[in-house]
Amino acid sequence: MNLIKDVVIVGGGPVGLYLAGSLARSGLEVLTIEKKKEIGEDIICTGIIGQEAFTKFQLAPSSIDHALQDVELFSSAGGRIKYHHPFPFAYVVDRKVFDQSLARRAQDVGVEILTGLEVKEIIPSPTKVKIVAQGPENQMNFFQAKICVLATGNNFYLHQQLGLGKPSQFVLGRQVDLVAEQSAPARLCLGKAFSPDGFAWQIPFKEKGWKIGLLTSSDPRPYLRKILKSFFPLIPGSENNNLPPLSTKAIAQGIVSPSFANRILAVGEAAGQVKTTTGGGVFYGLVGAQLAEETILEAFQRGVYDESLLSGYEKRWRERLESEIRIGLIMRKVYSLLNDKDVNLLFQIAREDGILPLIQDQGNFDWHSGLIMSLIRHLYHYPHRIPAFIHLSREIWQKTKYITSGEAFPKS
Ligand SMILES: Cc1cc2nc3c(=O)[nH]c(=O)nc-3n(C[C@H](O)[C@H](O)[C@H](O)COP(=O)(O)OP(=O)(O)OC[C@H]3O[C@@H](n4cnc5c(N)ncnc54)[C@H](O)[C@@H]3O)c2cc1C
Known part of the structure; x- marks a missing residue:
């Protein structure tokens, strides 16, 4: 030809x-x-494609399965936040x-x-x-x-x-497609037990389908097992080695x-x-x-x-x-340095200190830096949280020192 x-x-x-x-x-x-x-x-x-993409690029709605407006966030130390956005912020296609x-x-x-x-x-x-x-x-x-x-x-x-x-750099995206009778909104799971260096997600898809994914470059199987056990206990694979088939793809960063x-x-x-x-x-x-x-x-x-x-x-x-x-790269790095207690502390702060209304007001599914800067500015209004942030900053600083020096982390 x-x-x-x-x-x-x-x-x-x-x-x-x-x-x-x-x-x-x-x-x-x-x-x-x-x-x-x-x-x-x-x-x-x-x-998952943000609402802005559909209007800006005149994308056909025929591929849309459903709109995302509610998300539940879970931390591996037991924290839970239900988030409702004032309008659909993205679509699952x-x-x-x-x-x-x-x-x-x-x-x-x-x-x-x-x-x-x-x-x-x-x-x-x-x-x-x-x-x-x-x-x-x-x-x-x-x-x-x-x-x-x-x-x-x-x-x-x-x-x-x-x-x-x-x-x-690259990060590995892993995904499992499940069939599970369960009516729940999309879930986002944060903390080391769900993904050691990223986060995990569970998105309902079509009738009874679920897309379970995580971003991590480590062996994903223990984390998937933990997710299945916590959220889909009836699915085989949560208790034994027979995990459902797992797809993996590198994502450019x-x-x-x-x-x-x-x-x-x-x-x-x-x-x-x-x-x-x-x-x-x-x-x-x-x-x-x-x-x-x-x-x-x-x-x-x-x-x-x-x-x-x-x-x-x-x-x-x-x-x-x-x-x-x-x-985004800096935020992911900082996040990967937090341990489960730190993530739980962030959940507490988010629930109590007016952060969810700020996200409802200024959160944008595709542009994140504006919200990150607003969140940092917002902290000035909550001086009682300063000790918590000093604690988080110290944790991050110490771990950064170990990463740059190549020494192993001391056991906590
Ligand atoms: C687990 C996982 C979940 C994800 N979830 C989301 C999500 O919810 N929302 C989102 O926006 N993104 C998501 N992504 C990322 C998203 O899939 C990609 O960023 C997106 O598809 C990139 O589009 P693209 O057209 O640039 O490249 P691709 O979609 O990768 O298309 C590239 C195409 O080029 C072809 N190709 C490559 N080399 C050659 C060659 N030499 N000759 C001919 N053809 C070639 C490939 O076969 C492929 O079809 C996810 C990724 C992973 C791994």
């Missing part, structure tokens, strides 16, 4: 498909190449339906989508970029474009070929720079456009896609496809997302 297009997008996930549709709507000839046999096949994702509806929307405006082809090599030159993709019977296919976009998710081997950056080269851009998780607080990547990826679209249209308008113009994309997306990504 030999095709010439204006833009070739490598990766048929939500970000690549959204960008493909937007560019085609502006009159460009676009090809999307996806290595899976079918769009939406075998996706590991809980599918069926990711297969979500991705397929983006694919249909792109095809409706002329995007060609080829599945079952894995891009192996990308060769930019002053006049064009060549893309080499391997088919199911190992046959090689060749494509040509003026610009090639990497929307390859957490797959970074093409970045290496092209001299693009990589995220500074940290900005990817450079995210451009001559005739090349990276977008979505492939550019590190992921919320580092939660690991959610769809919304920031779509924000990145919108900024990539602006830059690509400018490149075609001016007939300039080299780094001098494409660097504008990285400048724009970093202005929009970098501080959120960096503050």
